[in-house]
Amino acid sequence: MNRTPHAPPPDPGPRRRVGIVDDHAAVGLGVEAILDQHDDLALVARAATVSELVDAAPDLDLVLLDLRLADRTTPAQNLERLRRLGVTVVAYTSGDDPALVRQAARSGVAGMIRKSESPATLVDALRAAARGEIVASVDWAAAIDADAAVQDAGLTARESQVLELYASGEKADRVARMLGITRETVLDHVRRIRTKYAAVDRQAHTKVDLYRRAVEDGMLAPPR
Template identity: 55%
Template sequence: MADERARIGMVDDHELTIRGLRDSLADHPDLDFVASAPTVAELFDATTDLDLVILDLRLRDGSSPVANVEAIRARGLDVLVLTSGEDPFLVRSAARAGVLGVVRKSQPIDAVVDAVRSAARGEMVPTIDWAAAIDGDPDLAAVDLSPQHRRLLTLYAAGETATRVASTMGISPETVNDYLGRIRLKYADAGRPAPTKTDLYKRALEDGWLPFPRRRRKS
């Protein structure tokens, strides 16, 4: 990509952050800030002709970082996370979903631009914050769930009954209970037991399968 401009898209719902990055990249002829949007779907409604998507982890629509990363990667695009970094669980989940790196918004602008340039070339952008979020908590061992198990967990942990989950997924209630037993066993084997529905909800939050509840604004 030495003789081409890398086409950059951004998913963020903070206008100040978007303007700041757009203006900063404008000073670099090898980087072309093409489009921004508050959600992944809206970005792709605007364009898919991109080389890299810069993603904020906590969006107002409450979407899961894992789902957002997977949706972007399904388009054959790389992802660089640009976040305030206040939630290590979200950083962990994004890292496991296959992003090229996680950069804090508080970093100097030159460092952010260098990270964007490296990611646009398809290079990993390792940072201390990223490594600490993934490896710093031994009690949060990874649990590998199949797509079917993951979907069931997100439905059930979000509050659906086993009967409703069975209807939504087109499987029997007995299969739902069997899958829940397997999911609980995997978490128990990882040292993260989830015997109750509330525990499963916590695990789904920790691993990024469910979005964290939005913070209420003070009136």
């Protein structure tokens, strides 16, 4: 009796090298255990900060990035550094801070997956990101919709620098020294910043208001 030979299993394609930035070691170990079960994905680098990952200079295709890290770096700052590695970045987060998710979306992350999702969902998300697809989710869509509703105040690069420092708690004199400008110039910038935010119905009368606008626009990390 002739038997039809079994077809060989499909080629899973190249193995994608994945890194994770998360300051909870157990999260990285869990992701490593999940990916070890698949021939097309491998976790090859774990780091608590983006600086640590970049300094290690691993050869990576994908990075899972926690958006809230102990070093208080912002998603915008971390995405800029990871972009220089030429990797695709997926936000891997609890999703409990929409402002961080909006900032990540604005900064070019390929999508988002919650840490509470199943292993199968994580694997599917990484495969989709490796194919160049957006890793969509309800949280991701909501964050993007909310971001579209926040009007850009149109700050210049210098105004953004002043706002980041001033809203973080620095006094005008120190901001002036840090940026190499006069105190009067700093105060002029602050006045223009307040005016620009007011023009798009985002009030910034007080320093607390300025802090909130800086967090919304990704210049400062939200409080932990």
